[in-house]
Structures are given as C-alpha cells and as structure tokens.
Amino acid sequence: MGSACPTGGSLGEAALIGAAVAAVLLGLTLAPKAPQWLLLALPAAPLVLLWLRRPGGRPVAEVLRAAGTAGVNASVLALAAGFAACQYLLVQYLRGPHGESATATALTMLAFPLGMVLAGRVGGRLADRWGARPTALTGAVVTTCGLALLVPVDSGWSTLGVAARLALAGAGMGLNGGPTQALVMTASPPGKLATAGSAVQLSRSLGFALGPALGTAAAVAGDRPGAATHAGIAVAALVAATAVVLLARYRRPQT
Secondary structure (H helix, E strand, O other), X not given: OOOOOOOHHHHHHHHHHHHHHHHHHHHHHHOOOOHHHHHHHOOHHHHXXXXXXXXXXXXXXXXXXXXXXXXXXXXXXXXXXXXXXXXXXXXXXXXXXXXXOHHHHHHHHOHHHHHHHHHHHHHHHHHHHHOHHHHXXXXXXXXXXXHHHOOOOOOOOOHHHHHHHHHHHHHHHHHHHHHHHHHHHHHOOOOOHHHHHHHHHHHHHHHHHHHHHHHHHHOOOOOOHHHHHHXXXXXXXXXXXXXXXXXXXXXXXXX
C-alpha cells in the first residue's frame, strides 16, 4: 500500500500562500511599534497572485471567476477577521482594566458561540423563506451591530452587558454562515463544489488568523488601555461592515 506524500510542487504552493499570510501577520503585529513595518505586508499580493497561477491555486481562481463569488468569500474573511479582532481585544480588556477573573472572562466570551448556535438553527429556515443572500446579509448586519455596540466598552459595564452584545454578534454569524455557504455552492460550476466549499473555509480561517493581528495594529490610539481597546474594536466593526457592503453588492451571475 503506497503512502500519499506531498510533492515538491504542493509544498512550494503551500510555502507561497503561507509566506503571504505570514507577511501580513508580521506587518500588522509589528506596526504598533513603527508604522513602516506595514511595508512587510506588500509582498503578500504578488505571492497570492503567483499561487493563483499555480496548479494548486488555479482551480480556486477558476471557480471564483466562473461563480462570481469572490465578493462573498471576501465577506466571509471580513466578518471572521472583525470578530476575531474584537474577541482578542475584549479578552485582554476584561482580564486587564475590567479586572475580571479568567473564569468570568471565559463564561462571558461563551455568549458568542451560544448566540451563533441558536441562530444557526433558524438560519437555514430563513434562507428557504427569504433567500440565501438576504439572510446572509441580515446576519452580517446583526454581527456588525453587535461589534459596534461593544466599541464604548467601559469598566462600569457588567459582564452580562458585554455578554448580551457578544450574543448579538454571534447570532449574526449564525444567520450568516449557512446561507453564505449556500450562496457559494449554488453558484459553483458543476463538479467544482468541493473546491468552492474549500475556498469558503479557507477565507474564514484566514479571517480568524488575521483578526488578532489586525486588532493589535489598530489598538494604538492613546496611552490608556481603554482608549486603545475602543479604537481597536471600532476598526473591527468597520472591517465587519465591509462584509455588509460586499453582500449587498453581490448578484448571482446569469447563466
């Protein structure tokens, strides 16, 4: 029985996309110390373009082009990045200036997945009734509103107040997830469903990876931790809002 081993070509393609992500992460992480570190992120674009022309990336480019879902995938990345940035900053704030214990912080942050699970159960039914795009768009709006409501977080807030806003953001993600996947899969060319589905998951994973680095780079306003947190969460909400714009502009290509 032969063993499946990665070839030199696949390792090279993994190195290309990995180097692109690492460049962006490193640039965002070091930017608070000196803005010129953001220049490290510039090589990411040519590296991704090169990967898209390689055998491993070419099917992804073809699916995105044929299905016209590049904007939908970008919205998935933006929504995931916005939430991940907010989550990272909020945990630091609750454990630091807010003075919460590790247990209280963890229980508060559980409100997001709880809202996501509960809303996800009805997201499919709403998509059947309203359509996938309106439901996904509604979810993106709800998530953005939840993150925006967290911008003025203050030491006077109760953990219940923070949890309620997180649950709202999670409910939006729950409404958005399934319908977004349906948008991509139904627009995908025959025989390309696996590639289309993988592209969505890659976009979501990249968003969750980029979020904390984005939050770190954004939280540079003022010397007070509270001001930095407010600025960082505001940027996170703005990033999530781009998902709303992208989904609002999406139109399924005519076949």
